[in-house]
Amino acid sequence: MIDETLSEKEQIRSAGLKVTHPRMRILELLENSSKAHLSAEEVYRMLIESDEEIGLATVYRVLTQFEQSGILQRHNFETGHSVFELDRGEHHDHLLCVSCGMVEEFHDEQIEKLQHEVAERYDFKTIDHSLTIYGNCKECKNGR
Amino acid sequence: MIDETLSEKEQIRSAGLKVTHPRMRILELLENSSKAHLSAEEVYRMLIESDEEIGLATVYRVLTQFEQSGILQRHNFETGHSVFELDRGEHHDHLLCVSCGMVEEFHDEQIEKLQHEVAERYDFKTIDHSLTIYGNCKECKNGR
DNA sequence: ATACTGTTGATAATCGTTATCATTTGCGTA
DNA sequence: TACGCAAATGATAACGATTATCAACAGTAT
Numbered sequence: 001m002i003d004e005t006l007s008e009k010e011q012i013r014s015a016g017l018k019v020t021h022p023r024m025r026i027l028e029l030l031e032n033s034s035k036a037h038l039s040a041e042e043v044y045r046m047l048i049e050s051d052e053e054i055g056l057a058t059v060y061r062v063l064t065q066f067e068q069s070g071i072l073q074r075h076n077f078e079t080g081h082s083v084f085e086l087d088r089g090e091h092h093d094h095l096l097c098v099s100c101g102m103v104e105e106f107h108d109e110q111i112e113k114l115q116h117e118v119a120e121r122y123d124f125k126t127i128d129h130s131l132t133i134y135g136n137c138k139e140c141k142n143g144r
Numbered sequence: 145m146i147d148e149t150l151s152e153k154e155q156i157r158s159a160g161l162k163v164t165h166p167r168m169r170i171l172e173l174l175e176n177s178s179k180a181h182l183s184a185e186e187v188y189r190m191l192i193e194s195d196e197e198i199g200l201a202t203v204y205r206v207l208t209q210f211e212q213s214g215i216l217q218r219h220n221f222e223t224g225h226s227v228f229e230l231d232r233g234e235h236h237d238h239l240l241c242v243s244c245g246m247v248e249e250f251h252d253e254q255i256e257k258l259q260h261e262v263a264e265r266y267d268f269k270t271i272d273h274s275l276t277i278y279g280n281c282k283e284c285k286n287g288r
Numbered sequence: 289a290t291a292c293t294g295t296t297g298a299t300a301a302t303c304g305t306t307a308t309c310a311t312t313t314g315c316g317t318a
Numbered sequence: 319t320a321c322g323c324a325a326a327t328g329a330t331a332a333c334g335a336t337t338a339t340c341a342a343c344a345g346t347a348t
Contacts, residue, residue, distance in 0.1 A: 018314055020326065040305080055328035060305060062326095078220045078274075080336090081304055095268050104266055111258045115277060118250050123282040124239050130222075131275040133259060138267040162294060162345055184336080199297040204336060224305095225335060 015069030159213030243284035
């Protein structure tokens, strides 16, 4: 979960990481992206298009570090690759359009509560949970 | 969703597939397994151990065909590989122990209903949905 | 039994991701 | 400000899971 009042530099520092060129560029990119959910390959391509000489290995490494320090969240939808988004603190679930790939976020307190009850019922210590609804969005449902 | 009253042979036939040795063995294995959720590699290894000469490529192919014809369900938990289980019709969600890999199934009608409401709220046509709770099971939570 | 088409198995290829390692770079210290 | 060193980088090899290729083989309708 990030503190929006911290600058990129401060966020990276407080994650215990050196403030380097690749890390700054990647964090800026995530914060300025119009798409909330990006894959490593997408981040890499966007950097290349901005004439940044950042290797693919570095992109994967930095994204993983950002995830581990809580700057980013990683999601594994059923697409065969991970996508990342800024962790803004509020837990949410996803609606994913299988036609156009669009991702919509939602939060439902009632569902959250029921999930905790289920975990309790099975004597499970919840670490994380993910709920994704796959389907067709408004646009794709009708024409396209 | 499979009809339990159909024999393996009939299930394969009604999927529009030829009744072959590998398909029979794989379906039998799934139906007799004590573990409900198996990966392609696990199925392959179990076949090898039963002295079955079935190639890994065939295992992947058959599992995919069984999934497409509704005999199996495929799940992509956050483990990096797919697992398969017989589709018995009743939708359910999963509790996954990140320590021992144990998978527990549950069904909560209330959660189902709330998910439909969310989809409606966003004008989404639901095709599928998956809810997985990651954590530590009863055993792993305490000693191990 | 025959023929035709789907299926199989060995293996190469692919995809997303991680490991390796020589070179470079932040950054605390002198 | 220059120095030194551990941490970080980038090119690329390696990896694990899965899919494609293709010649040999096997169900099944006739």
